[in-house]
Amino acid sequence: VGVALIAYSALEKDGINIPIIPVGLNYFRGHRFRGRLIVEYGRPTYIDPSTLSAFKAGGAEKRRVCNELLDRIADAMRGVIVSTPDYETLLLIHTARRLFQSKETTASKKQDLSKRFAEAYKRLLLMTQGSPPKEWLQLQERILAYSRELSDLGIKDYQVRGLDRQHKKMEYDGDAVIRETRLTYHIFHLIFVLLIAAVPAIALNLPVGLVARLWANQRRKKALAASKVKIHARDVMLSEKIVLCIVLVPSLWCFYGLAMYFFTDMDGPTLALAIMSLPLFSYIGVVTAEAGVVDLMDIKPYLMRLIPSARRRMSALPDTRKQLQADLRKFVKEIGPKLGEIYYEKDINWEQIQADTRKLGQLPPVPPSPARPTGGAGGDDVDDKKKKKDV
Numbered sequence: 001v002g003v004a005l006i007a008y009s010a011l012e013k014d015g016i017n018i019p020i021i022p023v024g025l026n027y028f029r030g031h032r033f034r035g036r037l038i039v040e041y042g043r044p045t046y047i048d049p050s051t052l053s054a055f056k057a058g059g060a061e062k063r064r065v066c067n068e069l070l071d072r073i074a075d076a077m078r079g080v081i082v083s084t085p086d087y088e089t090l091l092l093i094h095t096a097r098r099l100f101q102s103k104e105t106t107a108s109k110k111q112d113l114s115k116r117f118a119e120a121y122k123r124l125l126l127m128t129q130g131s132p133p134k135e136w137l138q139l140q141e142r143i144l145a146y147s148r149e150l151s152d153l154g155i156k157d158y159q160v161r162g163l164d165r166q167h168k169k170m171e172y173d174g175d176a177v178i179r180e181t182r183l184t185y186h187i188f189h190l191i192f193v194l195l196i197a198a199v200p201a202i203a204l205n206l207p208v209g210l211v212a213r214l215w216a217n218q219r220r221k222k223a224l225a226a227s228k229v230k231i232h233a234r235d236v237m238l239s240e241k242i243v244l245c246i247v248l249v250p251s252l253w254c255f256y257g258l259a260m261y262f263f264t265d266m267d268g269p270t271l272a273l274a275i276m277s278l279p280l281f282s283y284i285g286v287v288t289a290e291a292g293v294v295d296l297m298d299i300k301p302y303l304m305r306l307i308p309s310a311r312r313r314m315s316a317l318p319d320t321r322k323q324l325q326a327d328l329r330k331f332v333k334e335i336g337p338k339l340g341e342i343y344y345e346k347d348i349n350w351e352q353i354q355a356d357t358r359k360l361g362q363l364p365p366v367p368p369s370p371a372r373p374t375g376g377a378g379g380d381d382v383d384d385k386k387k388k389k390d391v
Contacts (some may be wrong), residue, residue, distance in 0.1 A: 024080025079350025
């Protein structure tokens with residue numbers, strides 16, 4: 001309500017119609033260091049000057065025009081984020097988007113496609129009054145099962161397309177797996193990178209990182225307990241880490257500088273050079289540690305291929321993905337024309353789309369998947385992709 005009162009007060013007292021600009025934060029592992037973020041700006045929302053007299057009248061009329069403005073602002077905000085009724089639906093939307101897109105594209109185009117899938121999902125629920133056809137529910141369960149399988153095997157969707165290029169005898173021959181996947185090379189490369197990162201990371205980054213993680217997790221739990229809208233409160237973690245590191249990192253450098261001054265026999269120039277090198281060594285530790293973590297994540301699929309049962313499951317994934325992709329595109333082709341501009345238009349006014357959806361009525365309860373009477377979150381694969389903004 002505050003934003004509506006501020007905007008109307010500015011129009012009443014100063015004659016300024018303030019533009020209210022929606023800003024959506026859509027992040028990739030945003031609670032972790034070096035996570036990526038998409039900042040999307042929507043179209044400005046303005047007060048209708050003809051409603052100013054109702055605002056001045058006060059009482060019920062004032063509340064009415066303020067609520068109407070807040071509805072328009074809410075529509076604009078939903079237009080710059082991927083809005084879903086629950087976490088499982090968010091997982092479904094992102095998995096469907098990855099299956100549907102034919103090639104790698106930019107982050108902004110991924111965001112647009114995810115919003116189209118999310119809005120289409122809500123429209124379909126409204127069109128079917130919360131009772132979608134059995135074929136849709138079966139496709140939904142297959143997509144979620146595919147996502148859970150990826151999570152269990154520790155691989156990403158983009159890695160599945162390369163699995164069918166492996167030699168056929170790798171299905172049962174463990175030696176062939178080691179040879180074809182260059183597992184030995186990956187292990188030695190990982191060890192080499194981690195050794196390079198070990199000295200500066202342990203001395204300069206590890207103490208700060210541990211303290212920041214513990215502190216941020218405590219603050220996250222406190223914020224989650226005090227909020228009724230936060231899902232995981234992970235947005236709090238990164239903010240707390242940044243604030244704490246701004247203080248701890250220079251403090252640690254000063255501590256090392258004082259330690260070298262009092263406990264070593266370095267002369268002035270050498271001591272100054274050592275202290276000025278601390279930021280460089282800290283940065284090198286961050287970069288190499290990040291490369292080591294990437295290698296560590298990528299090596300899990302190679303290790304899983306050494307297990308016969310996992311190898312058989314992974315060998316079935318390319319065909320599963322191809323069939324899912326074909327069925328999903330067929331479903332989109334059949335149902336898409338009924339969705340109008342969400343399907344046809346290249347550039348969409350998302351604020352108007354949200355307003356039209358709101359006029360259609362309240363979103364029915366999300367139907368459970370056929371295999372489960374109640375929906376669970378399934379895997380956590382969506383953590384590597386864009387997440388719904390924590391409010």
